Amino acid sequence: MIGILLITHGTFGESLIQNVCHVLNKRPPLIGQLGVAAQDDLLDVLPMAELLLKEVDQGEGVLILTDVFGATPANLGLKLLSPGRVEGIAGVNLPMLLRALTYRDRGMSILLQKAVSGGHDGVINMRQH
Template sequence: MIGIVVVSHGRLAQELVRAAEHVVGPQDAFEALSIEVEDDIDQRRDEIRDTVKACNKGKGVIILTDMFGGTPSNLALSNLADGKVDVIGGVNLPMLIHLAQIRNDLTLDEAVQAASDAGKRYIRIGSQIMSRTK
């Protein structure tokens, strides 16, 4: 099983994990971490590292962050490990739901690509969709 760690500004990570588990049920090795303005960055980096280690059940870990280039993403990137840990910026609920469903069956690289594809697939503009159905 591929471990999942969501890291965000504020409580977004916790709420995304909670929403995903509402849809797919409780998950093992599926954790959320918040980065707050007043946090000690070195402590948070260590917490991410420790959480990644705890979530690694042998097939690697995907860290998903709210925004590539932000503090959560920069801290997560310090955990990159070839074939063992990867980072995706721009997490959304469809990505987490899809990962929960496929993380037992794919390699880390395949799961990262599948999550990215799922995240993009569910971004839609309502007015464009509605104008096509008329």
């Protein structure tokens, strides 16, 4: 099973996990989160991110989900990437996380595709439905 690590601003990642627990009625295994504050220095939080990455990695890799590309959480995630083993997606939302949890037993390439499509497909103009 591929682990999932959320690296987000503040408590956003923990809030996403709490909502997933509500939807699934349980806490999924191999999921972790790191909240980054505006004043945090990348090099100061990197060791904690590396530790959390190891905690959710069961040997099949880890998908890092961050909130905003170009911001500190995503920049931290970029430092952890390792092609095929540790991959990352920016723009996390609840539909993306739920899709990622559903497909993480299918391999990294399928997981990446399904997570991105879940995030994209979860954004809907409600007046057009």
